[in-house]
Amino acid sequence: MDYLEIKNLSFQYAGSEQKCLDDISLSITKGDFVLICGASGSGKTTLLKMLKPQLSPAGIKTGDIYLDQKNLTLVSEHFSSSKIGYVMQNPENQIITDTVWHELAFGLENLGLSSFEIKGRIAEMANFLGIQELMDTRTADLSGGQKQLLNLASVLVMQPDMLILDEPTTQLDPIAAQNFVDVLVRLNREMGLTILLAEHGLESVFALADKVVLLDQGQLIFAEEPRAVSAAITTKTQGIDRFLLSLPSALQIYHALALKDQVPLTVIEGKRFLARHFSKSSQPTLEKKELSKTQKTSLELKNCWFRYEKNGSDILAGVDMTLNEGEIFSLVGANGTGKTTLLKVIASIHHCYRGKLTLFQQAIKKSQHKIGYLPQSPEMVFVKDSVLEDYQNYLQGQGLDEKQQLEKIVSIAALLDMTDKLKQHPFDLSGGECQRAALGKVLLADPSVLLLDEPTKGIDNYAKKQLIQLLKELAGKGKTILVVTHDLDFAAELSDRCGLFFQHNLLTTANPKEFFSKHAFYTTAASRISRDVVTEKVTTEQVITACQAEEGVTKNDF
Numbered sequence: 001m002d003y004l005e006i007k008n009l010s011f012q013y014a015g016s017e018q019k020c021l022d023d024i025s026l027s028i029t030k031g032d033f034v035l036i037c038g039a040s041g042s043g044k045t046t047l048l049k050m051l052k053p054q055l056s057p058a059g060i061k062t063g064d065i066y067l068d069q070k071n072l073t074l075v076s077e078h079f080s081s082s083k084i085g086y087v088m089q090n091p092e093n094q095i096i097t098d099t100v101w102h103e104l105a106f107g108l109e110n111l112g113l114s115s116f117e118i119k120g121r122i123a124e125m126a127n128f129l130g131i132q133e134l135m136d137t138r139t140a141d142l143s144g145g146q147k148q149l150l151n152l153a154s155v156l157v158m159q160p161d162m163l164i165l166d167e168p169t170t171q172l173d174p175i176a177a178q179n180f181v182d183v184l185v186r187l188n189r190e191m192g193l194t195i196l197l198a199e200h201g202l203e204s205v206f207a208l209a210d211k212v213v214l215l216d217q218g219q220l221i222f223a224e225e226p227r228a229v230s231a232a233i234t235t236k237t238q239g240i241d242r243f244l245l246s247l248p249s250a251l252q253i254y255h256a257l258a259l260k261d262q263v264p265l266t267v268i269e270g271k272r273f274l275a276r277h278f279s280k281s282s283q284p285t286l287e288k289k290e291l292s293k294t295q296k297t298s299l300e301l302k303n304c305w306f307r308y309e310k311n312g313s314d315i316l317a318g319v320d321m322t323l324n325e326g327e328i329f330s331l332v333g334a335n336g337t338g339k340t341t342l343l344k345v346i347a348s349i350h351h352c353y354r355g356k357l358t359l360f361q362q363a364i365k366k367s368q369h370k371i372g373y374l375p376q377s378p379e380m381v382f383v384k385d386s387v388l389e390d391y392q393n394y395l396q397g398q399g400l401d402e403k404q405q406l407e408k409i410v411s412i413a414a415l416l417d418m419t420d421k422l423k424q425h426p427f428d429l430s431g432g433e434c435q436r437a438a439l440g441k442v443l444l445a446d447p448s449v450l451l452l453d454e455p456t457k458g459i460d461n462y463a464k465k466q467l468i469q470l471l472k473e474l475a476g477k478g479k480t481i482l483v484v485t486h487d488l489d490f491a492a493e494l495s496d497r498c499g500l501f502f503q504h505n506l507l508t509t510a511n512p513k514e515f516f517s518k519h520a521f522y523t524t525a526a527s528r529i530s531r532d533v534v535t536e537k538v539t540t541e542q543v544i545t546a547c548q549a550e551e552g553v554t555k556n557d558f
Contacts, residue, residue, distance in 0.1 A: 001066065001069055002027040002028055002029050002030075003028060003029055003030035003031075003032075003067070003068060003162075003194060004026075004027070004028040004051075004065075004066070004067055004162065004194070005026075005027055005028075005064075005065070005066040006024055006025060006026040006027075006063070006064075006065050007025055007063055007064045007065075007066070008023055008024075008025055008062070008063040008064070009021055009023070009024045009025070009047075009050065009061075009062070009063035009064070009065060010022055010023050010024070010061070010062045010063055011046060011050060011057075011059055011060070011061050011062075011218075012059050012060040012061075013057060013058070013059040013428065014058045014059045014060075016059070018218075019218050020043050020046045020059075020218050021043050021046055021047060021050070021218045022217070022218040022219045023063070023219070024047065024063070024215075024218075024219070024220045025220070026213065026220060026223055028194065028196070028211070029210075030161075030192075030194055031188070031192045031193070031194055032194055032195075032210045032211060033184075033185075033188045033195045033197070033208060033209050033210050033211075034194075034195065034196045034197065034209060034210065034211045034212075034213060035197055035199065035202070035205055035206065035208075035209035035211070035212045035213065036048070036196060036197065036198040036199075036213045036215065037198075037199070037200075037202065037212060037213065037214050037215070037243060037246060038214055038215035038216055038239070038243075038460070039216065039239070039242045039243075039432075039460045039462060039463070040200075040430045040431065040432025040433055040458060040459050040460055040463055041429075041430040041432065041433055042215040042216050042217060042218065042239070043215045043217075043218040044166070044198040044215055045089075045166055045198065045430060045431070046218075047215065048086070048164050048166050048196065048198055050065060051065060051067075051072070051084065051162075051164055051196070052080065052084050052086045052164060053072055053073070053075065053077075053080045054077065054080060054081070055086060067083070067084070067162065068083075068161070078111070081107070081110070081111065081158065082111060082158055082159070082160065083160055083161045083162065084160055084161075084162050084164065085155035085156065085158060085160035085162065085163045085164065086155065086163075086164045086165075086166075087148075087151050087152055087155055087163070087164070087165040087166070087168050088151070088166055088168075089166045089167040089168065089170055089171075089431060089458065090171070090377065091144065091147035091148045091150070091151050091171070092147070092377070094151045094154075095139050095147060095150065095151065097139065098138060098139060098140075099135075099136060099137065099138055099139060100131070100134045100135050100136070100137050100139060100142075100150055101122065101135045101136065103139055103150055103154050104122045104125065104126075104150075104153060104154050104157050105118050105122060106154070107154060107155075107157065107158050108121060108122075108157060108158065111158070121157050121159070122135075122157060125153050125156055125157045126153070128156075129149060129152070129153050129156075129183065131146075131149060131150070131153060134146065134150070143335040143336035144171045144172060144176075144335040144336070145172050145173065145176035145179075145180070145334075145335045145336075146335075148168055148169075148171070148172060148176075148180060149180065149183075151168075152168070152180070152183065156187070160193070161193070161194060162193070162194040162195075162196070163184075163187065163193050163194065163195045163196070164195075164196045165184070165195070165196070165197045165198065166198050167198055167199055167200065167431065167458065168180065168197075169181065169199070169201065170200070170201075170431075170454075170457050170458060171335075171376070171454065171457065171486070172335060172486060173332075173333065173334045173335050173486045174486060174488060174521070174522065175334065175521060176334065176335055177201075177204065177486070178204055181204050181205055181208070184197070185208055197209075200246060200432075200458070200459065200460045200461070201246075201487070202246055202247060202248055203248050203249065203525050206226055206247070206248045206251075206265060207226055207248070207265040207266045209225075209226055210225065211223055211224065211225060212224055212225070212226055212229050214239060214243055215239075216238050216239025216242075216243075217238075217239070219238070219239075221236055221238055221239050221240075221243075222236060226265055227263050227265065229247075230251065230254075230255070230263045233255075241462070242460060242461075242462040245460070245461040245462050245465065246460050246461040246462070248265060248266070248270075248525065249267075249270065249524070249525040249526045249529055249540045249543070250264040250265060250266060250267065250269055250270025250273065250525070250529055251263065251264065251265060252540050252544070253270060253273070253274070253526075253529065253540060253543055253544055253547070254270075254273060256544045256548075257277070257544065257547055257548065259273075259277055261273055261276065261277070267525055267528045267529055270525075270529035271528070271529050271530075271532060274529065274530060274532070274533045274547065275532060275533065277547075278533045278534075278547055278550055279533070280532065280533060295324040295325055295326065295327070296324065296325045296360075297322055297323070297324055297325075297361070298323055298324060298325045298327075298359065298360060298448065298449060298480040299321075299322070299323040299346065299357075299358075299359055299449055299480055299482070300321070300322050300323075300356075300357070300358045301319050301320060301321045301322075301346075301355065301356070301357050302320055302355055302356045302357075303318050303319075303320060303354065303355045303356070304316055304318070304319040304320075304345065304352045304354070304355030304356070304357060305317060305318060305319075305352055305353055305354040305355055306341060306345055306350060306351075306352045306353065307353065308350075314504055315338045315341045315504055316338050316341060316342060316345065316352065316504055316505070317338075317503070317504040317505050318355075318505060319342065319355070319504075319505055319506055320506065321499075321506055323449075323480050323482060324480065325478050325479075325480055326475050326476065326477075326478050326479070326480065327475065327480055327481070327496050327497065328471060328472070328475050328481045328483065328494055328495050328496050328497075329480075329481070329482050329483070329495060329496065329497050329498070329499065330483045330484075330485055330490075330491035330494060330495040330497075330498045330499070331482070331483065331484045331485070331498075331499050331500075331501050331506070332485060332486065332488060332491055332498060332499070332500060332501070332522055333500055333501035333502055333522075334502070337501045337502060337503065337504060338501060338504040338505075339453075339484040339501050340376060340453055340484060342484075342501075343373065343451045343453050343482065343484055344373075345357070346364070346371065346449075346451055346482070347368075347371055347373040347451055348364060348365060348368050348371075349373075359371070359448075359449065360448075369445075370447055370448040370449060371447055371448075371449045371451060372442040372443070372445055372447030372449070372450050372451065373442065373451045373453075374438055374439055374442050374450070374451065374452045374453060374455060375438075375453055376453040376454045376457070378434045378435045378437070378438030378439075378457075379426065379427060379434060379438075381438045381441050381442070382426040382427075382437075382438070382441075385425055386422070386423050386424060386425055386426075387418070387421055387422050387423070387424060387426055387429075387437045387440075388409065388422040388423055390426065390441065391405075391409045391412070391422075391440070391441060391444060392405055392409070394441055394444055394445075395408065395409070395444060408444065409422070409444075412440045412443055412444060413440060415440075415443075415470065416436045416437075416439060416440050416470070417436070417466065418433070418436055418437055418440060421433055421437065426438075430458065431457065431458025431459075432457075432458040432459035432460065432463055434458070435455065435456075435457055435458050435459055436459070436463070436467075439452075439455065439467075447479070448478075448479060448480065449479065449480045449481075449482070450471075450474065450479060450480070450481045450482070451482050452481065452482070452483045452484070452485075453484045454484060454485060454486065454487075455467065455483060455485070456485060456487045456490050461489075464487070464490055468490070468493055468494045471483075471494060472494070475496075483495070488516065488522065488523065488524050489524050489525075489526070489539065489540075491512065492512045492516050492524050492526075492527075492538045492539050493512075493539050493541075495511075495512050496511065497509055497510065497511055497512075497515075498510065498511075498512055498515040498516070500515075500519075500522060512538055513536045513537075513538055516538040517531065517535065517536055517538060523538070524538050524539065525540075526538060526539055526540045526542070526543050529543065530543040530546070533547070534546040534547070534550075
């Protein structure tokens, strides 16, 4: 028997008529690094929670799970707490205490360890992760990346044999996310820790996995080594279309061009693959995309300053920004630089102590009703027990009768592919489904300006494509859209302009081709792979199209 054995596992949530997991059987060897993939709502989070008895949801379960030959339904709480570590998607949901030291000590104290052993474990873990300087820091003052690193440390200090992570990098900027993944690789390679990682963004983790597991509608589609996945997807049909769009850029390019060669998984392998088949093409130099002079200014910030406390540090430091009607602008940058605070200031949740904000040349306070704000944590927007009730509650008082309300709700739900989720409790939805439901509530008000904070959190690339199409349609109707995102591929495909936020201010701005072609770290994998062969190509689709045009390759549907 392997270290982890899942045998004929099925699960159905209480009150649901559909199985969330359907007859899953899977074997994992001790020390494996396992990547679990699948569309939003495919069952990834449910499967992971079933592996941690304290987190197992209420419902009907059949089948068995064995860890180290022990049935998980029969193990003690002490065994589960000490042997199985679990890192959640949202770091805020896992932090309990007030300081970093107390957070690291909390679990160890519950295990009944001596003060001497607790101090020794914490010191060792702090040195390993390089967080010695944070020991006395308040957890509330940590950046998003620091909080997630603390969550990892508080789990690792318990010395588990298996580490489970549910989309842990989704709220981290690209550099912090890569650093986090590097830590996981060290834990696996140097410490022999068994790791199960659920992720939508596969670019940095796909090639690292010993096994890639694909779920679709609660069913196991395949469990293969990374290079074997390329062959597996040619023999499967269920769930493959969505999965193809989530593959690393190098692998997507390889499949689309259909050239005989070794399967490339990483950026360097992708660069070598293109270099073998394509010569450096002559491309025009980058040209700045000028906005049409007929576009009207919708949102303008002049020298805006903000701090949370009177004597505290500035979070916004002299921000100047102008957005136009029908424009989509994406802000990228490290955690803690002030991007989310900027959105909250524009939404009038906070107010600048210096500077001027105008919306359609009026003071922002007079036009606040024209702004729709989607926060980073979508659960915050819901107050009722079902999505439908929440939408109905929101529309009350807007002069619409019940029939008109229902028509509007049905229209928004269809737009977001949420029709079958209306009767569900918002907190029972997957992360991606909850994100779409929250966006639907924002769109009910038909705002002129949309502020979106990490709108792709928890959704797969197929759903991102749908979101991009929706947002472009809204922009085509004159709506101004400001997006804060760590998803650089999303920003490259979606935006009219992108801006880098650094040291609490907006620095460089440019159209996506110029912005991502000139950056080395804040850029897309497609740009890194292709810039030695073609220029100005920053999305996977652009690279594929350029290569097909050069060689006359027939484009595959994928």
